[in-house]
Amino acid sequence: MVGDAQEMRRASRDVVIGYFEPHGRAETIVRAEGLEVIPRRKVEYRGRVFEEMDTESILRRHPEVCVVDEFPHSNIDGLGRTKRWQDVNALLAAGIDVLTTMNIQHLESLNDQVWQLSGVRVRETIPDWVLKQADDVVLVDLTPGALLNRLIRGVVYPPEKSQQALENFFQEPTLVALRELAIRQTAHESESHHGDPGEPPHQPEGSAERILVVVTPDPSSAAVIRRAKRVADYLHGDCLAVGIANGKGADAVDRHLGFARNLHIESQMLEPEGDPAEAVVSFARERGVTQIFLAHSKPAGTIQFLRTPIDEGIIARSPDMQVTIVGSRPRL
Amino acid sequence: MTRRRTPEELLKQAQAEDARGSRGRLKIFLGYASGSGKSSRMFDEGCRRAARGQDLVVAAVQPSGAPVTSLETIPQLAGGAINVGSVLARHPRVCLVDALAWNNPPGSVNPYRWQDVRDIMAADINVIASINIQYVSEFAARVERITGKHVDPTVPKAFLYGADEIVVVDSPPEQVHLAELREITLLLAADIVDQQLEGYLRYHGVGGSAGVQERILICLTPRSNARAMIESGRHIAERFHGELIAAHVRQPALTASAQITLSSNLEMARQAGADIEILEGEDAIEALLTFARERGVTQIFIGHGTATRWWDRLAGSPVGRLIRGAEDMDIRVFPQQISHNKEYGGGQAEDLSRLRGRRGENVSDGG
Numbered sequence: 214m215v216g217d218a219q220e221m222r223r224a225s226r227d228v229v230i231g232y233f234e235p236h237g238r239a240e241t242i243v244r245a246e247g248l249e250v251i252p253r254r255k256v257e258y259r260g261r262v263f264e265e266m267d268t269e270s271i272l273r274r275h276p277e278v279c280v281v282d283e284f285p286h287s288n289i290d291g292l293g294r295t296k297r298w299q300d301v302n303a304l305l306a307a308g309i310d311v312l313t314t315m316n317i318q319h320l321e322s323l324n325d326q327v328w329q330l331s332g333v334r335v336r337e338t339i340p341d342w343v344l345k346q347a348d349d350v351v352l353v354d355l356t357p358g359a360l361l362n363r364l365i366r367g368v369v370y371p372p373e374k375s376q377q378a379l380e381n382f383f384q385e386p387t388l389v390a391l392r393e394l395a396i397r398q399t400a401h402e403s404e405s406h407h408g409d410p411g412e413p414p415h416q417p418e419g420s421a422e423r424i425l426v427v428v429t430p431d432p433s434s435a436a437v438i439r440r441a442k443r444v445a446d447y448l449h450g451d452c453l454a455v456g457i458a459n460g461k462g463a464d465a466v467d468r469h470l471g472f473a474r475n476l477h478i479e480s481q482m483l484e485p486e487g488d489p490a491e492a493v494v495s496f497a498r499e500r501g502v503t504q505i506f507l508a509h510s511k512p513a514g515t516i517q518f519l520r521t522p523i524d525e526g527i528i529a530r531s532p533d534m535q536v537t538i539v540g541s542r543p544r545l
Numbered sequence: 546m547t548r549r550r551t552p553e554e555l556l557k558q559a560q561a562e563d564a565r566g567s568r569g570r571l572k573i574f575l576g577y578a579s580g581s582g583k584s585s586r587m588f589d590e591g592c593r594r595a596a597r598g599q600d601l602v603v604a605a606v607q608p609s610g611a612p613v614t615s616l617e618t619i620p621q622l623a624g625g626a627i628n629v630g631s632v633l634a635r636h637p638r639v640c641l642v643d644a645l646a647w648n649n650p651p652g653s654v655n656p657y658r659w660q661d662v663r664d665i666m667a668a669d670i671n672v673i674a675s676i677n678i679q680y681v682s683e684f685a686a687r688v689e690r691i692t693g694k695h696v697d698p699t700v701p702k703a704f705l706y707g708a709d710e711i712v713v714v715d716s717p718p719e720q721v722h723l724a725e726l727r728e729i730t731l732l733l734a735a736d737i738v739d740q741q742l743e744g745y746l747r748y749h750g751v752g753g754s755a756g757v758q759e760r761i762l763i764c765l766t767p768r769s770n771a772r773a774m775i776e777s778g779r780h781i782a783e784r785f786h787g788e789l790i791a792a793h794v795r796q797p798a799l800t801a802s803a804q805i806t807l808s809s810n811l812e813m814a815r816q817a818g819a820d821i822e823i824l825e826g827e828d829a830i831e832a833l834l835t836f837a838r839e840r841g842v843t844q845i846f847i848g849h850g851t852a853t854r855w856w857d858r859l860a861g862s863p864v865g866r867l868i869r870g871a872e873d874m875d876i877r878v879f880p881q882q883i884s885h886n887k888e889y890g891g892g893q894a895e896d897l898s899r900l901r902g903r904r905g906e907n908v909s910d911g912g
Contacts, residue, residue, distance in 0.1 A: 326756065326757070329755075329756065330755060330757075349717035351715050351716060351717055352713055352715040353715070354712050354713040354714070354715060354734075355712070356572075356710045356711075356712055385745065386742065386745050386746060386749070386755070389741060389742045389745060390742055390755040390757050392738055393735050393742060393755075393757045393758070394757055396713060396731050396732075396735040396738060397732075397735045397757070397758075397786065399731055400727075400728050403718070403724055403727055403728050404728055406724070440875070444781070447781075447784045447785055448780065448781065448784055449784075504877070509868070525865070528864075528878055531880075533880060535777075535877055535878065535879055535880070536877070536878045537844075537875055537876065537877040537878070538868050538875065538876045538877075538878070539875050540872060540873045540874040540876075541872050541873060542756065542873060543872075543873055
């Protein structure tokens with residue numbers, strides 16, 4: 214990214230660094246030499262001083278291009294915008310081009326898969342629709358062997374952090390799998406930007422998929438939402454979500470629907486008087502849904518508010534519809 | 546990550562180690578077009594390695610490429626062929642080879658440069674090479690359709706799959722047709738990496754699959770709504786660039802007409818690009834689950850019957866058992882649309898009416 218910025222500078226484009234985190238890496242610091250840097254903003258929070266990107270100063274300076282490292286970063290409270298990707302959107306809205314970076318494990322729809330591969334639940338995520346806004350997505354490819362070498366040589370982190378990283382995220386099979394995810398995602402982004410004129414997408418008869426996610430109070434709902442959205446995106450289809458308001462789980466369902474909305478999924482609460490499964494299926498028919506996505510129901514007794522497991526209830530009541538029970542992806 | 550390895554896994558591991566022997570390692574920089582920067586990435590790495598004291602020579606540069614004066618170079622023969630004899634005599638630890646897809650002039654020991662590389666690796670010399678996707682034989686026709694330019698492809702895909710490491714040299718495409726070449730390149734690299742990942746997991750005796758590559762398993766029976774399942778399966782496999790598999794668990798005593806329907810369903814799957822597997826097993830659901838785990842399946846497509854009130858006993862039905870038994874995979878349940886059965890010939894309808902009369906068994910489409 215910094216190399217590209219240097220090339221732009223040599224081509225006399227007005228490029229500044231809005232935020233850059235060299236992590237004390239000498240070779241990275243050298244690469245940024247000569248580029249104008251907009252000083253970070255110091256923010257005090259609970260007695261500590263944090264440095265954040267100074268979006269307002271960048272907007273005032275209004276360069277042609279701005280370099281913003283660590284796209285998935287969450288801002289400290291009290292800055293207005295809670296996520297760096299929201300700062301980037303503000304820059305874009307003002308007509309400033311942005312170069313930014315992220316690692317694949319921060320993509321929202323891959324969150325469960327990343328957990329499965331690494332045991333790490335990544336908290337700072339980028340919704341897929343945000344990545345989709347990018348005009349270009351470029352893969353920075355490196356073999357896991359080379360990355361591990363860099364880590365061991367202390368290029369990436371200071372020694373004590375390196376050791377910690379080697380024991381956690383930086384295990385070879387995890388890195389190989391993340392790399393494959395990154396390559397596939399780049400291919401997917403490239404495809405959705407440029408279409409595939411060679412082979413028109415093959416749509417089964419009866420047009421596009423419309424996927425309905427059934428949201429329950431169970432925490433597995435988040436994984437089902439992510440999976441459904443990912444499948445719908447890949448199939449160029451639609452995704453909807455419904456929750457069933459029912460007694461004490463309603464708050465959790467509400468939270469899950471809010472999460473779905475953040476991923477740009479049209480979401481609503483159903484308030485059925487009768488059988489919840491029947492309500493879901495009627496809603497699906499009304500909205501022309503082709504496929505219903507559900508979590509595995511927990512063994513009877515854990516979801517008291519539904520008398521029969523909802524997956525069985527819904528499959529039973531929708532002989533005209535496809536139903537996908539989403540796997541729970543245990544840790545490898 | 547640790548569990549007891551089966552004897553078969555141990556054998557595979559031993560075979561993999563034998564196959565490696567004392568062969569040199571191969572690292573390939575893969576680009577999607579000239580100017581993507583793969584040669585400079587390769588030479589950068591060469592310079593870094595040389596600076597760290599590795600014994601390294603350059604065995605081939607492109608005719609148009611500027612010589613890398615800081616690195617020891619073994620002059621190429623007339624016509625650009627690598628001087629394999631000199632390389633072997635010099636026997637460095639690492640050898641850089643640009644333009645892996647080079648055709649040697651007539652009369653050379655090997656017609657193609659990749660064969661020279663193979664010979665160099667056989668002498669336990671590591672090779673770092675670069676290539677453009679358009680020179681990979683299996684993609685030549687497609688690339689020619691996209692670019693309208695004829696190239697003489699020389700490097701078989703299998704040679705790339707044999708690489709120990711592959712690195713994609715990516716950049717934003719400047720023209721639309723390059724975007725397509727870029728996708729082909731990325732997907733090839735992803736498949737190679739996937740193979741390495743599965744190999745790694747096997748080597749370490751890790752069961753299951755990383756699930757990074759989507760693999761769709763369609764369970765077919767004479768009663769399946771095969772067309773809907775196969776169409777959807779093909780669509781999703783295409784969109785995810787995944788793998789499509791259709792399996793049938795052999796059942797004793799199929800009627801002749803059911804056999805015909807089944808064969809045509811399997812043929813339809815084959816034409817959609819699916820791998821066909823006929824499984825054996827007393828318990829169809831067990832057989833499907835075992836197979837799905839072995840192959841690293843991420844989604845199972847299965848039909849369910851609508852002819853009876855089967856849902857009253859879902860828990861004990863084949864579909865219900867599959868759902869409970871495969872918590873780590875997505876299970877997509879397809880209704881069997883009886884009204885469509887005439888598309889598959891009279892056999893299916895007959896088969897279904899037979900089933901309808903036998904409540905309590907075989908109604909759900911468990912394989």
